[in-house]
Amino acid sequence: MHWLITFYLTHHQHPNDPATCGNYLMRFRWDLLQCCFPSTSPDTFQKRSNLKWPIFSYKEIRKATNNFDQSRHLGNGKRKGFINQYYGTLEDGREITIQRFTEDKRYILQQFINETVILNYLPHKNIVSIYGCTSHHDEHLLVHEYLSNGNLAAHFHVEKDINIFFPKLPWLKRLDIAIDIANALAYLHYYGIIHRNVKSSNILLDVNFSAKLGNLHLSCKLPDGVPVDTTHVTSDRVGSSGYIDPEYLTKGQLSVKIDVYSFGVVLCELLSSKLSIYHIINEEDNLGTLLSRKIENKTLVELFDPKLRVQSNLNIKQMTAMAELAVLCMKCPQESRPNMEQVLEILNEMKQGRYVTNFHSTKGTISKPYYIPFPLSWFSGFYMF
Missing domain, CATH: 3.30.200.20 (Phosphorylase Kinase; domain 1)
Known part of the structure; x- marks a missing residue:
């Protein structure tokens, strides 16, 4: 070799x-x-x-x-x-x-x-x-x-108590991490690449706590000339429990929106400092449903990590906006979710103190036409739908 x-x-x-x-x-x-x-x-x-x-x-x-x-x-x-x-x-x-x-x-x-x-x-x-x-x-x-600060999951609750090996990530650093990973996913999706295993343990942090997406070995490539928001049916399902899109898991519906769903789960983890498995109440209640109910019942504060000690009302608004964005990312059907470019735009607006809520996405609504410049034969069928 x-x-x-x-x-x-x-x-x-x-x-x-x-x-x-x-x-x-x-x-x-x-x-x-x-x-x-x-x-x-x-x-x-x-x-x-x-x-x-x-x-x-x-x-x-x-x-x-x-x-x-x-x-x-x-x-x-x-x-x-x-x-x-x-x-x-x-x-x-x-x-x-x-x-x-x-x-x-x-x-x-x-x-x-x-x-x-x-x-x-x-x-x-x-x-x-x-x-x-x-x-x-x-x-x-x-x-x-x-990357010396390990993976993001190591900074969250791994059992009943917070992981003692790493210092607490402040809120604004968590927002930056979300922006970093949204940036990486938007870039991959532009080239028609679906990560298929977005989760906190695949997000690595450098010495400055800047985030990088890793472990792309399960990624797959969309066909040449196909719009990125196209959905395909596949029998080849991969991913991690707690992060995998229910429509992909049960119906085999593969699109870039499965990464959007997983990213929504990561947003919940950033807000709560708990890995996704600890949010699930019962088998009928996925994380998106749980989060939606907390927003509707005005009990969202129960989800937030009380040890974050946010410094301003702006931070509270940012956290609320991130929770609402997480719900959008986990909506079903897949077509109702924003794409990662839209998610990135919303997160950047949050950081600037301007945040978007009640965002609505319809199939085909993207800021510019995305077509795939690479051929289907790149992955030669091993991890294709």
């Missing part, structure tokens, strides 16, 4: 024209797939050094993680299925996160390729950056930037 990715990336520069970028990504995806099963000598290809990011050797990764020492595992020392993350340090001093795909199955390889392609060709300040990748036998490894 090392030599073929090196050859490909050094001889094929990323085009600036979005109209031609799709074919480029398709070719890269195919070459990346083939390079995981190399059958040709690396001497066949000429190597050059002007890479966008390096292809690490497996030896470098083992050294950086102290041979994947369990004390470096970013999951309380417990392995989680086929994808595990480790903390490491490169020889140049950079702190890194290693995402290790360890099962030799085609769908695991596809997840690795999904994330590699997106992170390399669609960089964004609010999406976790990739430093490089490598492969070794049935292992495929991504090297990411390390």
Whole structure:
């Protein structure tokens, strides 16, 4: 893998024209797939050094993680299925996160390729950056930037009491986090990419508590030329309990609006400091219904984290507006939800002291026509509807 990715990336520069970028990504995806099963000598290809990011050797990764020492595992020392993350340090001093795909199955390889392609060709300040990748036998490894303040879920209630390992996030910082992730999702949706696993544990915080969206391996791509707000039916349902859109879960209705729903759940968590599972009263009562009832009964204050200690009436108005926005994000049917560009606009208005309530969205109402510049064949059917 090392030599073929090196050859490909050094001889094929990323085009600036979005109209031609799709074919480029398709070719890269195919070459990346083939390079995981190399059958040709690396001497066949000429190597050059002007890479966008390096292809690490497996030896470098083992050294950086102290041979994947369990004390470096970013999951309380417990392995989680086929994808595990480790903390490491490169020889140049950079702190890194290693995402290790360890099962030799085609769908695991596809997840690795999904994330590699997106992170390399669609960089964004609010999406976790990739430093490089490598492969070794049935292992495929991504090297990411390390974000020192952990994931957002670690800052919320994990049991009965608040997590004691992190300081309390002030309200305005929470609003900034919401804006950061809305920005990342609006960017992905512009290119027809559905994250499909938006949740607090996939939101990482840097040293300044700026938020970045990570773990894009379950993402899927909409067909070329299809408006972003189009809904498709799929039998391939992925996601996390407490965050997954009920229409997607029960009917297989796939669109960018499933990310909007999950984002609404995250907004509730930002308001309450409790993970979504703690808001659910019974099986018939999803979080959107619970939140709507609290707004109608004027008991919304019961949802807010009392330890936030908001400083002004403006903050209370912002929190109320965020709760109303969360309800909109979780509305059914999917067509009644705003898209992420609209959500981002509302959040920015909140921060400026101008907030929008009772927002209504109808199917096809977007500020500009979004059409997908990349071809359907990018993901080649593995994680497509």
